[in-house]
Amino acid sequence: MKIYNTLSGKKEEFEPLSPGKVSMYVCGPTVYNLIHIGNARPMIIFDTVRRYMEYKGYEVNYVSNFTDVDDKIIKAAGEEGVDASVISERYIKECKKDMAGMNVKPATTHPKATEEIDGMIDMIKTLIDKGYAYVAADGTVYYRTRKFADYGKLSHKNLDDLQSGNRSLLVSGEDQKEDPLDFVLWKPKKEGEPFWPSPWCDGRPGWHIECSVMSKKYLGDSIDIHAGGEDLIFPHHENEIAQSEAANGKPFSQYWMHNAFLNIDNKKMSKSLGNFFTVRDISEKYDLQVLRFFMLSAHYRMPLNFSAELMEAAKNSLERIVNAAENVRFLAANSKTAEITDKEQQLLNETIKYQKKFESVMEDDFNTADAITSVFDLVKFINLHTGADSSKAYLNGLLRRLETLTGILGIETLRKEELPSADIEALIEERKQARKNKDFARADAIRNELLEKGIVLEDTREGVKWHRA
Numbered sequence: 001m002k003i004y005n006t007l008s009g010k011k012e013e014f015e016p017l018s019p020g021k022v023s024m025y026v027c028g029p030t031v032y033n034l035i036h037i038g039n040a041r042p043m044i045i046f047d048t049v050r051r052y053m054e055y056k057g058y059e060v061n062y063v064s065n066f067t068d069v070d071d072k073i074i075k076a077a078g079e080e081g082v083d084a085s086v087i088s089e090r091y092i093k094e095c096k097k098d099m100a101g102m103n104v105k106p107a108t109t110h111p112k113a114t115e116e117i118d119g120m121i122d123m124i125k126t127l128i129d130k131g132y133a134y135v136a137a138d139g140t141v142y143y144r145t146r147k148f149a150d151y152g153k154l155s156h157k158n159l160d161d162l163q164s165g166n167r168s169l170l171v172s173g174e175d176q177k178e179d180p181l182d183f184v185l186w187k188p189k190k191e192g193e194p195f196w197p198s199p200w201c202d203g204r205p206g207w208h209i210e211c212s213v214m215s216k217k218y219l220g221d222s223i224d225i226h227a228g229g230e231d232l233i234f235p236h237h238e239n240e241i242a243q244s245e246a247a248n249g250k251p252f253s254q255y256w257m258h259n260a261f262l263n264i265d266n267k268k269m270s271k272s273l274g275n276f277f278t279v280r281d282i283s284e285k286y287d288l289q290v291l292r293f294f295m296l297s298a299h300y301r302m303p304l305n306f307s308a309e310l311m312e313a314a315k316n317s318l319e320r321i322v323n324a325a326e327n328v329r330f331l332a333a334n335s336k337t338a339e340i341t342d343k344e345q346q347l348l349n350e351t352i353k354y355q356k357k358f359e360s361v362m363e364d365d366f367n368t369a370d371a372i373t374s375v376f377d378l379v380k381f382i383n384l385h386t387g388a389d390s391s392k393a394y395l396n397g398l399l400r401r402l403e404t405l406t407g408i409l410g411i412e413t414l415r416k417e418e419l420p421s422a423d424i425e426a427l428i429e430e431r432k433q434a435r436k437n438k439d440f441a442r443a444d445a446i447r448n449e450l451l452e453k454g455i456v457l458e459d460t461r462e463g464v465k466w467h468r469a
Ligand code: AMP
Pocket: 027, 028, 029, 030, 031, 037, 038, 039, 040, 041, 042, 227, 228, 229, 230, 231, 232, 259, 260, 261, 262, 263, 269
């Protein structure tokens, strides 16, 4: 199995630190809002990597954090006049709902930054003791970047270029730093912000330290795979390496995997341009499996453009797979013969080649686009070689083969009945009227009817909102 390693800039043969086991850390979202479809890309990609590893028989310990203390969370809390934890807990819950909709398995552990402060203080202490960090007059703790000889090895940056090239580092106004390249490990509290006591000052951690600490606690000093979006290579992952390797005295992660960005209509996705979609927005129009399928239709290291046309194409492609599976299920349920014939056994054996091909492209740095092609080749074979006279055993064998492959991609092949949006809106309106008339029994019946069809209603201050479960 080959994985492209950002550290070496090459595809490398995968060899885990412990035979049969894989330890994997994926940087998770900052929870101040509903996750957007860009955040969904690493979730789906690395969930698929995990599923493939599990298919190969590895025991995967998968850790993904929630950053639940951060300027954006504090700002959102201020705007609503609530505690920061109200915001972060709300969006962690919503994020987990979106993950479930996209068939992203829960991590083995989902640590939260605010619950790991003690570990962060311990690691910062170690870094100070080893001379890799220092305390400024106001209690801020900085990492002494130049002391870590390997700094820049992940992003392939040279320290001097960094210093002259990155103006923001020079004009940051933090004149208490020994060097403009130094970064914050701990910072003093500001009025009205959450804070924790520490040996240096009441305050909160810098952003990078949490991942070094959580990775060490849940996976150990050295891990197999560390992953995230490519924007995290510098400075976040570079700083994580500096912290972890200086503190632990051991190599941090063997393989560094980074997904390319998701763009919209060939432009960078951003709130200010108005070309910004949350996963929840998408769920109002599509089953989130379509979003997952769309994400997997491109190689993860290629930029991917989100557009209505491509989503429609993904929907239709997925439909072809579901149709084939449902057809086989129907034929199996109505088949008159139980026993597989010799000819059928031969055909079934032939389909191994699709699975082998699927494996070989997945083992070439997780080429999910080509893996989907193998699934379609199998679908074509199934459509061509099945009929009313096929035996139950043969049909079930084909279905198992298909579901093995779609299962690795995290795609389900059972048809979900889709209610058109207009019908949903009409039922919501009827429920509103029923409530107005105090006919709560009817209102509840409508809610339950929708729920059975996978539509979840939420009563909010702005009225009733709905999404597909
Ligand atoms: P954040 O909440 O910004 O820390 O992002 C969480 C994860 O989503 C990180 O791995 C980011 O690299 C990733 N991410 C954010 N925006 C995008 C995007 N447009 N395309 C792909 N990945 C993204």
